[in-house]
Amino acid sequence: MSERMEENYYRQLVRRYLDRKASNDELEVFAHLMKQGKLDAYLAECMDEDAGLTEADLLLVKKSSRIIPLWLRYSVAATVLLVLSVTAYFFIAKEGRGAGFVAFKKDIAPGDNRAVLTLANGRTIILDTAGQGTLAHEGGAVIRKTRNGQVVYDLSAASADFNTGYNTISTPKGGQYEVVLPDGSHVWLNASSSIRFPATFTEKERRVEITGEAYFEVAKLLKTKNLRSAASQGERVPFIVEAEGQKVEVLGTHFNINAYKNEEAIRTTLLEGSVKVSKAKEAVLINPGEQAQVNPGGTISVVPANTESAVAWKNGMFSYKREDLRSVMRQIERWYDVDVQYEGKIPRTLFTGKVHRNVSLSQALEIISYLDVRFEIDGRTVIVKSE
Numbered sequence: 198m199s200e201r202m203e204e205n206y207y208r209q210l211v212r213r214y215l216d217r218k219a220s221n222d223e224l225e226v227f228a229h230l231m232k233q234g235k236l237d238a239y240l241a242e243c244m245d246e247d248a249g250l251t252e253a254d255l256l257l258v259k260k261s262s263r264i265i266p267l268w269l270r271y272s273v274a275a276t277v278l279l280v281l282s283v284t285a286y287f288f289i290a291k292e293g294r295g296a297g298f299v300a301f302k303k304d305i306a307p308g309d310n311r312a313v314l315t316l317a318n319g320r321t322i323i324l325d326t327a328g329q330g331t332l333a334h335e336g337g338a339v340i341r342k343t344r345n346g347q348v349v350y351d352l353s354a355a356s357a358d359f360n361t362g363y364n365t366i367s368t369p370k371g372g373q374y375e376v377v378l379p380d381g382s383h384v385w386l387n388a389s390s391s392i393r394f395p396a397t398f399t400e401k402e403r404r405v406e407i408t409g410e411a412y413f414e415v416a417k418l419l420k421t422k423n424l425r426s427a428a429s430q431g432e433r434v435p436f437i438v439e440a441e442g443q444k445v446e447v448l449g450t451h452f453n454i455n456a457y458k459n460e461e462a463i464r465t466t467l468l469e470g471s472v473k474v475s476k477a478k479e480a481v482l483i484n485p486g487e488q489a490q491v492n493p494g495g496t497i498s499v500v501p502a503n504t505e506s507a508v509a510w511k512n513g514m515f516s517y518k519r520e521d522l523r524s525v526m527r528q529i530e531r532w533y534d535v536d537v538q539y540e541g542k543i544p545r546t547l548f549t550g551k552v553h554r555n556v557s558l559s560q561a562l563e564i565i566s567y568l569d570v571r572f573e574i575d576g577r578t579v580i581v582k583s584e
Contacts, residue, residue, distance in 0.1 A: 204239075211239045215551075298566035301574035305558035308388055308532045310346050311372030317362025317396065324348060324366070324374060336362045336396030338379050350379040352397060367391035368409075371534030373510075378405070381416035382436065385511045388531040389457070404437045410455045412511045413438065415470075417449030443491050447472045453507045459527060463491040466507035513554050515561070519547040525565060526581065533558045534577065541583035544570060 207230070213219040214227050230236045314322040314332070322332055324342065332340045338350040348366065368374050370389045377383055379397050386392060390409025398404075400420050418434045438445040440456035443463050450470025456463045465474050466488045473482050474489040474497060481497050483489050488502035509516030515528055525548050526537045532554060552564050562572040562579070573580040 207236055207239045208242070211236055211243050215240075215243055217553075298570075299559045299562045299572045299574065301559055303574070303576075305533050305535065305574065305577070307555055307557065307561075308371035308373060308534065310374055312348075312366050312368045312374035312386065314340070314348065315365040315367070317364060325372075335364060338396045340364075340396075347375050347377055349377040350396060352379055362396050363393055364396055365391055365393045369534070370531050378403075378416075380418055380434075380436075383414040385412040387411065387510050388534075398434070400434060402435050402437060404439070406439045407454060407456065408440070409457055410453070410510070411438075412451075412453045412508055413447075414451050415447050415449050442495075443474065443476045445472050445474050453511075455507070457527070457531075461492070464507070465489045465491075466502045466504060468504050468508070509551070510554065515552040515554060517548045517550055519549055522546055522548070522570065522581070526579070529558070529561060529579070533561075533579075535574075535579050536577065537579045537581060539581045543581060543583055546570075 210219070210223060210227055210230070213223060219227060227236070309325070311325040314324055316322070316333055316335055320333075324332075325346075327342055329342050329344055332342055332348070334340070335350075338352050341349050341351055343349055366374060366376055366386065368386045368388055368390050372386075372388055374386045375383065376386070376392070378394060380403055382403075384392055384405075386407075387410035390407065390411055392405055392407045392411060394405040403418075413436075415436045420432045420434055433448045436447045436449070438447075438454060440454055441458070441463055443456065443465075445452070445454065445465055447470060450472060451468040452470070452472055453466045453468070454463070455466075465472065465483070467483050467485050469485055471482060471484060473480055474491070475481075476491050476495050476497060479495065479497050481489055481499055483499055486502055486504060488500050488507070490498050490500060492498075503516075503518050506516040506518050510528075510532075515525075515532075517525060522543055522545075529535070530537045535558065548565060550564075552561050554561075558574060558579070562574075566572055571582045573582065
């Protein structure tokens with residue numbers, strides 16, 4: 198094999214591993230080459246691409262000891278995670294310790310599809326344990342759980358004189374869920390989030406309320422005599438999302454809203470279409486690839502967005518680009534249903550990289566535990582310690 202062909206093979210092998218498409222044979226080859234250190238440069242290159250790093254970012258990484266790309270440890274941890282994929286061996290030493298960076302007696306599994314549906318009359322349905330099929334009839338809609346776990350509001354059999362009641366779907370810490378709203382819009386809820394909506398929308402508008410974080414793919418609907426009918430032309434029914442005093446108005450588009458109360462700002466990231474973000478008397482229009490940030494004072498700023506990072510959670514990943522440790526740990530806290538405590542002076546490191554959300558807590562912490570930081574898992578508490 199020529200040197201150029203070998204480079205292309207290594208690059209493709211790393212890409213298939215990161216995209217989780219590698220076969221078992223490829224995984225074995227990957228592990229062997231990782232141990233020899235032959236894939237470090239290619240892994241770093243692919244991680245930079247996935248994280249959206251620019252040449253300016255890479256120059257900053259080289260110049261500053263305070264910005265550390267995750268692939269510096271990822272190159273080591275990837276082999277361990279690979280062994281998990283091939284042999285199903287848990288990354289736990291007999292004494293209950295990781296490789297010197299994470300101490301624990303009992304590991305914690307990652308989050309899963311878990312949510313509770315609260316109907317208009319107050320009745321609750323635990324969605325993750327509910328069986329497939331019809332769950333309830335509400336406001337003219339038949340609420341069903343599909344084979345793949347989605348909750349769907351079906352209006353195909355609704356009469357014209359139905360009454361509308363409000364439903365709420367909420368996820369706990371360590372939960373996520375997908376729902377198809379009565380208008381056909383898809384919504385993904387992240388951990389510790391909720392969405393409140395009418396079981397049947399009116400022709401005038403579609404209005405929902407969220408807490409936490411949600412990703413929307415909004416259906417395009419026309420103002421017709423029956424909301425169940427749609428066409429390609431005419432005036433569209435607006436879709437409005439309210440979150441912590443912010444209002445997002447759309448017609449049909451894909452976007453993500455992060456409105457957790459313990460985050461520094463409410464962030465609306467647009468992937469497709471156009472939306473108006475407003476709070477109080479201030480309003481802005483954002484375009485695909487932009488993010489509107491509403492700070493606690495109510496002012497709104499528009500910045501370029503890293504769309505991949507913004508929606509990585511929906512695709513089963515943690516994705517960081519120059520995020521500080523506390524920001525990283527807030528995501529860990531929500532997904533693994535743990536509380537985080539800090540001891541000592543915490544380094545002001547900025548993290549860049551990706552971690553799969555399907556690994557155990559100790560594995561996730563092992564990947565991000567470097568630069569004088571260690572972790573201890575005590576029950577459902579994670580203690581972050583400086584060296």
